[in-house]
Amino acid sequence: MGGKPQKKPFPWHIPVFLAPAVLIYTLVMILPLAETLRLSFFQRDAVSQATSYVGFANYARLFFDPFWGGPFFNALGNNLYFFVIHMLVQNPIGILIAALLSMTHLPGKKFYRTAIFLPTLLSFVVVGFVWKLMLSPLWGVSKDMMSSVGLGHLFMPFLGKEETALTTLSLISVWQFVGIPMMLIYAALLSIPDEVIEAAECDGVTGLSQFFKIKLPLILPTVGIISILTFVGNFNAFDLIYTTQGPLAGPNFSTDLLGTILYRTFYGQQTQPGDPNMGAAIATVMFFIILAGVAVYLFVIQRKLTRYEM
Amino acid sequence: MKTALRGALLAATVLAACGPAVAEDVTLTIESWRNDDLSIWQETIIPAFEAKHPGIKLVFAPVAPTQYNAALNAKLEGGTAGDLITCRPFDGSLDLYAKGYLAKLNDLPALENFSEVARSAWTTDDGSATFCVPMAAVIHGFIYNKDAFAEVGVEVPSTQAEFMDVLARLKDEGSYVPMAMGTLDQWEAATMAYQNIGPMYWKGEEGRKALIAGTAKMTDPEWVKPLEVIAGWKPYLGDGFEAQAYADSQNLFTLGRAAIFPAGSWEISGFKRDADFELGAFPPPLPAAGDKCYISDHNDIAIGLNAASPNADAARTFLEWMGTKEFAELYSNSLPGFFSLSSHEITLDDPLANEFVSWRKSCDSTIRSAAQILSRGTPNLWSQMWGVAANVVNGTQSPADAAAEMQAGLAAWYEPQKN
Numbered sequence: 001m002g003g004k005p006q007k008k009p010f011p012w013h014i015p016v017f018l019a020p021a022v023l024i025y026t027l028v029m030i031l032p033l034a035e036t037l038r039l040s041f042f043q044r045d046a047v048s049q050a051t052s053y054v055g056f057a058n059y060a061r062l063f064f065d066p067f068w069g070g071p072f073f074n075a076l077g078n079n080l081y082f083f084v085i086h087m088l089v090q091n092p093i094g095i096l097i098a099a100l101l102s103m104t105h106l107p108g109k110k111f112y113r114t115a116i117f118l119p120t121l122l123s124f125v126v127v128g129f130v131w132k133l134m135l136s137p138l139w140g141v142s143k144d145m146m147s148s149v150g151l152g153h154l155f156m157p158f159l160g161k162e163e164t165a166l167t168t169l170s171l172i173s174v175w176q177f178v179g180i181p182m183m184l185i186y187a188a189l190l191s192i193p194d195e196v197i198e199a200a201e202c203d204g205v206t207g208l209s210q211f212f213k214i215k216l217p218l219i220l221p222t223v224g225i226i227s228i229l230t231f232v233g234n235f236n237a238f239d240l241i242y243t244t245q246g247p248l249a250g251p252n253f254s255t256d257l258l259g260t261i262l263y264r265t266f267y268g269q270q271t272q273p274g275d276p277n278m279g280a281a282i283a284t285v286m287f288f289i290i291l292a293g294v295a296v297y298l299f300v301i302q303r304k305l306t307r308y309e310m
Numbered sequence: 311m312k313t314a315l316r317g318a319l320l321a322a323t324v325l326a327a328c329g330p331a332v333a334e335d336v337t338l339t340i341e342s343w344r345n346d347d348l349s350i351w352q353e354t355i356i357p358a359f360e361a362k363h364p365g366i367k368l369v370f371a372p373v374a375p376t377q378y379n380a381a382l383n384a385k386l387e388g389g390t391a392g393d394l395i396t397c398r399p400f401d402g403s404l405d406l407y408a409k410g411y412l413a414k415l416n417d418l419p420a421l422e423n424f425s426e427v428a429r430s431a432w433t434t435d436d437g438s439a440t441f442c443v444p445m446a447a448v449i450h451g452f453i454y455n456k457d458a459f460a461e462v463g464v465e466v467p468s469t470q471a472e473f474m475d476v477l478a479r480l481k482d483e484g485s486y487v488p489m490a491m492g493t494l495d496q497w498e499a500a501t502m503a504y505q506n507i508g509p510m511y512w513k514g515e516e517g518r519k520a521l522i523a524g525t526a527k528m529t530d531p532e533w534v535k536p537l538e539v540i541a542g543w544k545p546y547l548g549d550g551f552e553a554q555a556y557a558d559s560q561n562l563f564t565l566g567r568a569a570i571f572p573a574g575s576w577e578i579s580g581f582k583r584d585a586d587f588e589l590g591a592f593p594p595p596l597p598a599a600g601d602k603c604y605i606s607d608h609n610d611i612a613i614g615l616n617a618a619s620p621n622a623d624a625a626r627t628f629l630e631w632m633g634t635k636e637f638a639e640l641y642s643n644s645l646p647g648f649f650s651l652s653s654h655e656i657t658l659d660d661p662l663a664n665e666f667v668s669w670r671k672s673c674d675s676t677i678r679s680a681a682q683i684l685s686r687g688t689p690n691l692w693s694q695m696w697g698v699a700a701n702v703v704n705g706t707q708s709p710a711d712a713a714a715e716m717q718a719g720l721a722a723w724y725e726p727q728k729n
Contacts, residue, residue: 046686049408067689067722137550138558160494160552162706247376248693250496251552252701267380271398271681272690273405274383 033287039280051277058281072282074253075261076289078166082257083234085170086177091226093174094181095219099211101182102189113186117179124176128243131172135159159244162254169255173240177233181226188222189215221305228297235290238263258286336624337367339392340613341385343378346580350644358640359631366624386411386616393619394628397442397612399431400681406614407434407441413615414439418626420633428651431609431677442612443632445641446648449575449666450506450606456588458486458569466592470539473595477546480569488546490568491703492554499699500692502572503543505606505678507594508536514604514676522683524726528717529710535597537709541702552704560584575666576610578647582662591665593673607675609651687723694719 043054062068097116101109119127134140137157146155158168192215200206200214238259241249247269249256264272266279340351351370359368371392373381379402385391386406395412397403406412415421416439421429424444432442459466462483467473480488493499512518512532520526526533548554548562563571564584571577573591581589593605613632615625631637638650639657646663650656658664680692694716701707707715720727 067719132555135553136558137553138548138562157550157553160492160550160554160704246495248496248696250494250697250700251704252697252706267383269690269693270379270696271401271685271692272688273401274380275688 036280036283036287039277040284043277044275058278059285062278062281062285068278071253071256071261075256075258078255079235079237079257081166082170082173082237083231085167086174086230086234087227089171090174090178090230091181091223094178094226095185095223097178097182098185098189099215101186113182116182119176120179122176124239125243127172127176128240132159132244135168160251162251165245165251166255169240169244172244173234173237176240177230180229181223184222184226185219188219192218217306218308221302221307224297224302224305228294231293231297232290235286235293258282258289262286335365335367336621337369338394338621338625338628339369339371340394340396341378341382341392342370342372342396343375343398344396344611345372345374347645348372354644355637355640358636359628362631363627366627368628382406386618389618391616391618393616393621393625395442395614395616397432397614399609399612399677401683401686403432403442403612403614404434407439411617412441413617413619413622414441415443415615415629416440418443418629418633420630423633423652423654425651425653427675428609431681432612432614435683442614443629444609444612444651445632446611446645447607447651448610448648449669450502450608451573451575451591451593451666451669452506453563453571453573453577453581453589453591453662455486455563455566455569455585456590458566458587459590462486462569466590467595468592469599470595470597474542477543477570481546487548487562487568489543489570489572490559490563491543491547491572492551492556492559493700493703494553494555494558496696496700498556498559498572499540499703500696501678502574503540503703504536504695504699505608506572506574507539508533508679509604509606509676510594510597510601511536511539512679513602514674518676518679518682521679522726524724527727528720529713534709534713537699537702537712540699541705541709544703544705547703575647575649575663578660578662578666579645582646582660589662591662593669603669603673604676605669605673606678607649607670608677608681611648684720684724687720689719689722691716691720 040058041053041055042051043058044051062072097112100106101113106112135142135158137143137155137160143152143155146152156164158164196214196218197210200210205213236259237257241255241257241260242263245255247260247264249260262279262282265275265282268274348370351368356368356370360366369392378396379398382391382395383406386395386409391411395406397406397412403412407414420443421440428444428447429440432444433440454466458480462480462485464476464479465472467476477488480486491498491502509517512521512526517526517532521528521533528534548568554562559568559571560577560580562568564581566585566587571581593603596603613629615622615629619625633652635652635654635656638652638654642648642650642656642663643659646658646660647666649663649667658667678692680695685692698707698712698715702709702712717727
């Protein structure tokens with residue numbers, strides 16, 4: 001054998017195996033994102049119709065022009081509210097249902113699991129339309145149902161009042177998506193080994209305190225994942241508002257989310273022509289909001305979560 | 311059974327083989343938002359045209375009205391749009407022309423059959439180019455349930471005071487919702503309410519042109535007063551009207567549960583089909599007895615030629631036919647409520663449509679105030695009008711505030727309204 005150390009051959013199999021995923025991801029995700037970013041730095045001149053580079057002018061208008069900034073920050077606020085309702089209602093209910101489903105002796109467990117998960121599979125259009133009909137003050141069943149339990153006086157045209165419309169839509173969305181946290185947490189609860197539970201029982205930790213002291217800490221990482229999924233989903237939400245309230249997100253923009261303002265800007269609305277460049281600016285801002293949210297989760301929250309070997 | 315199937319297959323094969331031999335036919339596709347008219351095109355208009363012009367086939371391809379603008383833009387950009395494009399009035403189509411998607415049609419002889427006002431909605435600001443052949447205008451007014459009026463014992467009102475009295479009496483009597491209108495879609499409040507009665511107050515074209523010239527403001531009394539009038543409608547709308555959509559209002563009326571429907575003439579054919587009671591119509595009430603009468607007679611629909619169409623000659627033949635009296639009569643009669651804009655004398659069979667069109671004789675016509683020029687900037691005046699008109703009817707914004715909001719929006723970008 002010669003004295004020269006043999007040079008390791010270049011590991012060609014790595015780029016070959018990575019290539020398909022990298023190519024597809026670049027084509028359908030990274031390129032459009034970059035293109036959106038590029039588009040947001042241009043603007044079409046109203047007179048000459050020529051498109052030219054304008055730097056950050058679109059962003060400056062979006063944040064500081066009262067006719068853009070007002071609606072934008074209103075939508076951002078509404079979106080935060082939409083998210084908060086989901087976190088306060090959807091996830092606790094999801095955990096509760098999952099905890100009930102994971103009880104060993106629950107009759108009809110499979111039925112409940114399917115029934116609760118089913119709305120998640122439905123189209124937004126179906127969900128929006130069905131709820132709009134149920135809540136309709138003219139033909140809806142909700143007035144009669146509320147009256148039959150003595151709550152008739154509380155009935156309002158929920159989707160038509162500024163004070164109630166956004167909360168109502170948030171709750172409709174919660175109803176539709178509660179199946180996702182339920183399923184994920186149910187799976188996490190099932191994966192807790194019996195030994196851990198048995199050990200807890202030997203130490204006299206049972207019932208509610210067993211749930212809060214043993215099970216909840218073990219499923220917290222899953223709750224974190226669910227929160228981030230909810231966050232991303234909520235800040236991209238659009239369909240439900242569009243199908244129930246229309247593109248103007250009425251009444252008086254009280255249900256306007258970033259998705260609906262993006263739609264109105266990008267595609268236009270009635271006599272207002274679409275403005276793809278402003279639309280791209282809004283889309284970019286949405287992207288960075290979501291990115292920031294995910295980053296906070298990954299670098300701050302996830303590191304503080306304790307993971308237990310099971 | 312097997313033989314029948316084999317025969318059918320054979321026939322299909324033979325037909326398919328013959329296909330290309332006969333198919334020197336040019337097929338033209340019409341892009342439209344009028345999906346309600348699909349059967350009228352397929353059963354009446356297209357056969358009439360094809361009978362006269364063998365070799366040209368027409369396909370009417372509508373999408374939902376709310377998706378039309380976005381869908382059409384995407385198709386035009388992608389080069390997949392049809393040969394003939396149904397034109398929205400004013401800036402929507404002007405923008406398409408400016409981008410080069412619509413062909414200039416000045417040399418089309420058929421255009422001479424239309425008045426300048428009719429062409430105005432599809433002509434450039436300087437009047438140099440016309441790019442769509444006008445089809446129809448729609449007129450605003452009120453459609454009412456004649457049986458309900460007879461039952462409650464009220465007469466058709468002619469002034470604002472009488473109108474409010476009729477509403478009050480309908481409400482007291484209690485068997486009908488006095489007026490079917492909701493604010494969920496916002497559009498009804500702006501179109502069916504504000505633009506319906508408004509021209510009476512801002513004196514039609516006079517007020518509209520003053521606003522464009524910058525000599526009047528939306529905060530002037532003639533623009534605020536109609537907002538105050540529609541704010542007064544609130545007690546007479548159905549329970550929960552805030553969550554009532556446009557389709558709900560239509561159903562409420564055609565089911566016979568409401569007495570008055572603030573309408574556009576385009577409702578006529580749908581209402582005649584769905585309602586099993588007698589329908590009548592009256593023009594927007596006069597502010598005071600003896601005032602001059604103004605109606606909204608809005609240029610609504612036209613057809614233009616896709617500049618990229620490979621079948622431009624055949625398409626021009628169709629556009630030419632649209633300027634004939636035959637088309638005007640066919641269209642106005644099969645679509646009662648869409649009144650042809652051509653200068654031909656035409657007769658209408660439908661009494662309700664005749665009632666609407668008769669107002670043209672006694673009243674001055676105008677178009678919707680935000681349609682021309684004023685909706686070009688950001689914020690868009692027409693969209694703003696939807697929002698504030700709905701707020702005013704809901705009672706969540708005062709008429710004065712609503713007017714101030716629209717004026718501030720206009721002043722933000724429209725040169726003649728700055729200062």
